[in-house]
Structures are given as C-alpha cells and as structure tokens.
Amino acid sequence: xxxxxxxxxxxxxxxxxxxxxxxxxxxxxxxxxxxxxxxxxxxxxxxxxxxxxxxxxxxxxxxxxxxxxxxxxxxxxxxxxxxxxxxxxxxxxxxxxxxxxxxxxxxxxxxxxxxxxxxxxxxxxxxxxxxxxxxxxxxxxxxxxxxxxxxxxxx
Numbered sequence: 001x002x003x004x005x006x007x008x009x010x011x012x013x014x015x016x017x018x019x020x021x022x023x024x025x026x027x028x029x030x031x032x033x034x035x036x037x038x039x040x041x042x043x044x045x046x047x048x049x050x051x052x053x054x055x056x057x058x059x060x061x062x063x064x065x066x067x068x069x070x071x072x073x074x075x076x077x078x079x080x081x082x083x084x085x086x087x088x089x090x091x092x093x094x095x096x097x098x099x100x101x102x103x104x105x106x107x108x109x110x111x112x113x114x115x116x117x118x119x120x121x122x123x124x125x126x127x128x129x130x131x132x133x134x135x136x137x138x139x140x141x142x143x144x145x146x147x148x149x150x151x152x153x154x155x
Contacts, residue, residue, distance in 0.1 A: 108120065
C-alpha cells in the first residue's frame, strides 16, 4: 500500500498548476512537434523525431509522477503544540560561526527544495529540527561535516 505523501497546501497547488500546464499546454505542443517530425519522412535518422520522442517520454513520466503524488497527498496540518517544530513549521536558525540566520520550512520529501529553504523531514537537518523549540541547539551530521545550529524562532 502506498504511504501518504505529506505536502503543504502551497505544494499541492504548485503541483496542480504544473500538471495543468503539462497536460493542457506542453503535451499538445509536443504532439504538434511530433506530427511535424513524422511528416519529414525517414524516422530512423530524424533527430527532431528522436528528440521529441525522448521529451514525450519524460513528459509522460512527470505527469504520472505528479498524478501519483496528488493521489496520495495529505495536507500538512499544524496541530501540534505551539512553538515546537513539526512538519510544516518555519524554523529560523543561526549556524555556529555565522552572522546571518537562515529560515527553513520542514516539508515532506516530495516537496523538498533546499536551495529555496524547504528541507525534508527525512533529511539530516529536517530530522534534527523536528521537535525543537526556541533556544534549542541542534547538531547535524551533514555530508560536509558536523554543523551546529541554534533555533531562534519556530512558527
């Protein structure tokens, strides 16, 4: 049985918009490109056709992936104790030795985007932050070594 996929309401909306674009805009565009390539004749050496078929396979795979995620999506609800980092929380931390704080949102793996401050609850940082409160100090075993953070805010 498929496990639930935890997403924020924003994450679900972003996936719905991406799916809509892929199905209603990109898929028809790609169909036109394929028809045009097929009309060029010999498909065995037709680079346009080969490229379009590869893109079509990727597109259909992404559509299936999004549909599966949405089918099993569970909206992250904030129903835990106030001030305790949980799935969906925004956590402001200060890395030891740094001057500028960083803000992370703890999300499910399907929505993780570390470059944009969304860390998976299954990542080393996400696991370390879960259950933290303001003032807590956490140490994360990251690929680059041990990193220590002080929790400044949980919302």
